[in-house]
Amino acid sequence: MESKNNKKTIRAWAMFDWANSAYNLVITSTIFPAYYVAITTTATNGGRVTFFGKSFVNTALSDYALSAAYLVIVLLLPILSSIADYRGNKKIFMQFFTAIGAISCCTLYFFKADSIELGIIAFALAAIGYSGGFVFYNSYLPEIATTDMQDSVSAKGFTYGYIGSVLLQLICFVFVLKPELFGIVDKTFPARLSFLLVGLWWMGFALIPFTVLPKGSPNAQKHDHNIIKGGFIELGKVWQQVKNMPLLKRFLPAFFFYSMGVQTIMLVATGFAAKELHMPTAALITTILIIQLVAIAGANIMSRLSGKYGNVKVLIMVVIIWILVCAAAYLTTTSTQFYIVAAVVGLVMGGIQSMSRSTYSKYLPENIPDTASFFSFYDVTEKLAIVGGVFSFGFFEELTGSPRNSVLVLAIFFIVGLILLLSLLSAGKKFKKNKDFSAV
Numbered sequence: 402m403e404s405k406n407n408k409k410t411i412r413a414w415a416m417f418d419w420a421n422s423a424y425n426l427v428i429t430s431t432i433f434p435a436y437y438v439a440i441t442t443t444a445t446n447g448g449r450v451t452f453f454g455k456s457f458v459n460t461a462l463s464d465y466a467l468s469a470a471y472l473v474i475v476l477l478l479p480i481l482s483s484i485a486d487y488r489g490n491k492k493i494f495m496q497f498f499t500a501i502g503a504i505s506c507c508t509l510y511f512f513k514a515d516s517i518e519l520g521i522i523a524f525a526l527a528a529i530g531y532s533g534g535f536v537f538y539n540s541y542l543p544e545i546a547t548t549d550m551q552d553s554v555s556a557k558g559f560t561y562g563y564i565g566s567v568l569l570q571l572i573c574f575v576f577v578l579k580p581e582l583f584g585i586v587d588k589t590f591p592a593r594l595s596f597l598l599v600g601l602w603w604m605g606f607a608l609i610p611f612t613v614l615p616k617g618s619p620n621a622q623k624h625d626h627n628i629i630k631g632g633f634i635e636l637g638k639v640w641q642q643v644k645n646m647p648l649l650k651r652f653l654p655a656f657f658f659y660s661m662g663v664q665t666i667m668l669v670a671t672g673f674a675a676k677e678l679h680m681p682t683a684a685l686i687t688t689i690l691i692i693q694l695v696a697i698a699g700a701n702i703m704s705r706l707s708g709k710y711g712n713v714k715v716l717i718m719v720v721i722i723w724i725l726v727c728a729a730a731y732l733t734t735t736s737t738q739f740y741i742v743a744a745v746v747g748l749v750m751g752g753i754q755s756m757s758r759s760t761y762s763k764y765l766p767e768n769i770p771d772t773a774s775f776f777s778f779y780d781v782t783e784k785l786a787i788v789g790g791v792f793s794f795g796f797f798e799e800l801t802g803s804p805r806n807s808v809l810v811l812a813i814f815f816i817v818g819l820i821l822l823l824s825l826l827s828a829g830k831k832f833k834k835n836k837d838f839s840a841v
Contacts, residue, residue, distance in 0.1 A: 405547050411554055413613030414545055417538050418558040419565030420606035421499070424506060424531050425667075426566035427573060427599045429467075431689040433509070433524070434671035435682040436592040437463060440514040448676070450517055460672045460804065464795030466521045467668060470528035471784040471791075478536050478781055491537040492616050498537075499607045502530020506600035510593045532787075536780035541614060543762050543769075552712075555759040556704040559751050563697045569602050570690060578683050639774045649764040651825040656757055657782050659720050659818030662727070662811040663753055664783065665790035666746065673730075673804050680736055688743045695747030703752030704759075712760040713826045719753045720819045727812035731805055790814065 427433065441459040442448045450459045457465070481494055505527035512520035538558075546554040573595040576583055580591050643650055671689065674680045680688075706715045722745065729742045761779050769775065790811065797807040 405545060406550055407545065410545050410613060410615075411557065413610045414538070414541055414554075415558045415561035416565075416606055417495070417534070417610040417614075418562030420603050420610070421502065421531055421534060422562030422566040423569040423599045423602045424502060424527060425562075426570050426689065426693060427595055428506060428509070428524070428527055429668050430671055430692075431570065431686050432573060432577060432592050432595045432682075434463070435675055435685050436589070437520070438672060438675045439682070440589065441517070452517055452521060458795075458799050460669070460676060461795040461799045462521065463524065463672070464669065464791045464798075466525045467528055468788045468792040468795070470525040471532060471787040473529055474532045475781050475784045475788065478533065478784070479778075481533075481536075490616055491540060492611065492614055495534050495537040496607075496611055498530045498533030499604065500530070502527050502534065503600040503604040503607075505530060506603060507597050509596035509600075512593065512596070513589055532780070532784060536776055538610075539758060539780065540776035542758065542776075543765060543767075544615075548763055548767070551762050552704045552707055552756075552759045555762070556700045556751075556755045559700045559755045560697050563693045563700075563751065565602075565606065567690060567693045569598065570686070570693070573598060574686055574690075577686070639778065643775075643778060646764065648825065648829060649761070651821070651828055652761065652764060653778065653782050655716075655818050655821035655825055656761070656779075657786050657818075658814050658821060659716075659723065659753070660757070660783050660786035661790035661793075661814040662723055662818070663750070664787045665794050665811055666723075666726070666730075667750065668787070668791055669794055669804065669807075670743070670746070673808075674739055677803070677805055678733070678736060678739055680739065684736060688740060691740070692743050692747035692750065695744055696751030698751075699748040700751035700755040702748075703756050707756060707759075712756055712763070713822060713829055716753065716756055716760065717819065717822045717826065719749045719756070720815055720822060722749050723753070724812055724815045724819065727808050727815060731808045731812075 438448075438459060441450045448459050449456050450462055451457075452462055505523045508523040509520060509527070512523065542551060542555060573591075576585065577591040577595060580588075585591060643653075671685050674685055674688070703715055703719065726742060726745055726749070729738070729745075733739050733742055758779070761776075765775055793810050794804065794807040797810055798804045801807075
């Protein structure tokens with residue numbers, strides 16, 4: 402494997418974020434939620450849909466579908482990532498999940514009001530493909546960058562992702578908002594074409610990292626166990642190591658709780674605005690574009706602040722802002738207020754994702770042979786947070802009749818995360834003399 406901090410390798414690694422972040426923006430954040438709410442809300446059904454014979458609130462159904470998708474990932478990734486690193490073939494798994502995600506996005510081209518089951522299943526499979534590839538993508542970070550460079554390299558990945566997704570969004574933006582310029586008569590066609598383009602974009606640009614990145618860890622080991630058994634054995638070893646890492650075992654619970662809020666807000670914001678504020682598709686797309694552009698600055702600002710104040714202190718500050726965001730979202734009643742909240746979300750969204758990943762990476766011992774196994778804990782923690790957060794949001798919406806009440810539940814998750822981060826900060830002071838944690 403090439404030496405760490407190789408510019409070509411880092412650029413290729415970041416291009417994976419460029420490739421699949423278009424899914425995160427178009428499918429989960431803008432066009433799909435707006436399209437889904439539009440085709441499933443009529444005067445007769447009142448926003449309820451039938452899925453394999455059972456009736457659901459439309460947005461609650463999509464929330465449940467995402468929860469189920471991420472639960473599948475939670476069950477699969479600990480096994481797959483351990484196997485991948487044990488055998489040194491993590492790139493094959495990246496390619497496998499990329500294919501699932503990209504093909505599912507292309508399948509959404511056929512999603513219409515009379516094919517709810519097809520749309521929801523493809524929507525869930527795309528989520529599995531997206532999140533599945535990320536655990537192997539993340540596990541490359543400590544292998545391609547030294548500890549002192551991981552904050553900036555992590556930020557570069559998110560920056561590439563934001564730029565790439567915004568570029569495709571702008572392309573989709575043109576024919577979604579101005580279909581008459583292209584002679585488009587079918588009102589569903591622009592959105593469905595966007596889903597197809599996401600799949601092609603995802604698969605096409607992913608070829609760059611697949612060509613440049615190494616096959617897997619240079620320290621990967623061979624074993625004589627059954628491939629599934631070997632994965633569980635290796636996972637057990639990692640768990641034992643995590644329990645003996647005082648800072649890492651404190652960071653993961655904090656990350657879990659504040660991620661329940663962060664990831665859920667990112668996934669449900671568009672549906673919330675469409676239903677509660679009745680914002681048109683054009684306004685929703687514009688808002689999410691603002692978030693993406695501001696997030697580029699946010700990821701880099703947080704990276705610089707971490708160098709001055711340390712990662713944990715910056716995370717504490719950002720989580721406090723997220724708590725205020727929840728309070729503001731609950732009180733929001735106009736489009737202008739939503740724009741302001743969205744701008745703040747953009748500033749802290751990129752920062753908290755990038756900072757969380759690099760903080761976790763810094764807590765890992767150097768030269769470990771199974772970074773994919775360790776990063777599976779990180780990704781499983783995040784995916785479990787999504788399962789709990791998104792399911793809670795949908796459940797309380799169905800229970801209370803309004804997604805606005807679900808926002809208060811997210812605020813509670815952030816408060817718990819804040820308390821745990823303060824505990825981590827206190828524990829970190831005891832390790833101040835340890836060079837491995839001096840920047841954290």
